[in-house]
Amino acid sequence: MKIVVIGGTGLIGSKLVARLSEHGHQAVPAAPSTGVNSLTGAGVKEVLQDANVVIDVSNSPSFADNDVMEFFRTSTTNLLEAAAAAGVGHYVALSVVGSERLPDSGYLRAKVAQEELIEGSGLPYSIVRATQFFEFAGGIADSATVDGQVRLPGSSMQPMAADDVAAAVGRTAAGDPKNGTIEVGGPEVIALDQWIRTVLSARSDSRTVVTDPKARYFGAVPERELLPGSDAQLAQTRLSEWLTNN
Template sequence: MKIVVIGGTGLIGSKLVTRLGEHGHRAVAAAPNTGVNTLTGEGVKEVLQGADVVIDVSNSPSFADDDVMDFFRTSTTTLLDAASGAGVGHYVALSVVGTERLPESGYFRAKVAQEELIKGSGLPYSLVHATQFFEFARSIADSATDGAYVRLSGASVQPMAADDVAAAVGRTAAGTPLNGTVEVAGPEVFGLDQWIRTVLVARSDPREVVTDPRARYFGALLELDTLLPGRDAQLAQTRLSEWLARQ
């Protein structure tokens, strides 16, 4: 199959392109640096010609509320129109576990808008909701840093390795469209504060993680289970200790 990966030069996209190629698919990395821009439309129709599947793992370069909403609405509309015109048979998008439970966050409101566009497009689709990536621990810490302290909620998380995210998205893309959502998560549950503290200590980062129940997560207050997947989630294999040992 020809599978076009939007955001195909990023963290998840590059892993997807490699993995899909190893499984015999013709995987095409599509991103602004390969001449495909979903905001301007440059190269989108051309790259989707003859595609069986399109996978969108792209992300907004800015997380400001208006910017991220504009990105996902514009990009997704452009992709859906081009995919429909090209006769693409399966539209796959990567999103986040708990997205619909975080309306206070501009980023997650934008992800909900993206998903609604896909659901209403009439195209066969699959949405993959993943938990937080191990690789994003430092950026989460940075977003919560107050001087020498990192203020984070103790809400439960079930983070996973980017390699496992790519594997789950690849499996979904190669399968029959779900016309629904599948959740994927790591094998262990941590407190958000505990997870980030563990990673910072392992990386000799001197910042101290302070547990603060009122600390916001990208603009949203968290309940204990806001970021946890449901019981039917597919669980990945890689444990945090194993991932840290590889770094």
């Protein structure tokens, strides 16, 4: 199958392209660096010609509330219109577990808007909602650093490896459209502050992680809202194993 991966040069996208190619698919990475810009629409129509599946794992370059909402609304609209015109048979998008439960987060509000556009498009689709990636630990720490200390709530998380995210999205793309949402997550629940503390320690990062119940995680203060449901597909890679190999 010809599978176009929007955001195909990024963390998840590059892993997806490699994995799909290994399984015999014609995986096409699409990103501004390859001449495809879903925000402006440049190159989108052309790259989707004869595509069987389109996978959207793109992300906003800015996480400011208005910017990220504009990105996902505009980009998704452009992709859906081009996919419909090209007769694409399966539209797959990567989203976030618990997005609708944390409306204080501008990023998660934008992901909900993206999902709603896909669901209302009339195209056969599958939405894969994933938990946070192990690879995001450094960025989370940086965003929460105040006066040299990392201040984070003890929110319950179930993070997973990017390789496992790519595997789940790839399996979904190769199958029939779900016309619904599936959830994927890591194998163990860990508090957000402890997760980041563990990673920083393993990286010999001297910053102290302070548990602050009032600290915000990208605009919201989650408790258990970001945990997947009981029917989620759970990956095998544990944090300790990922740290050993990364």
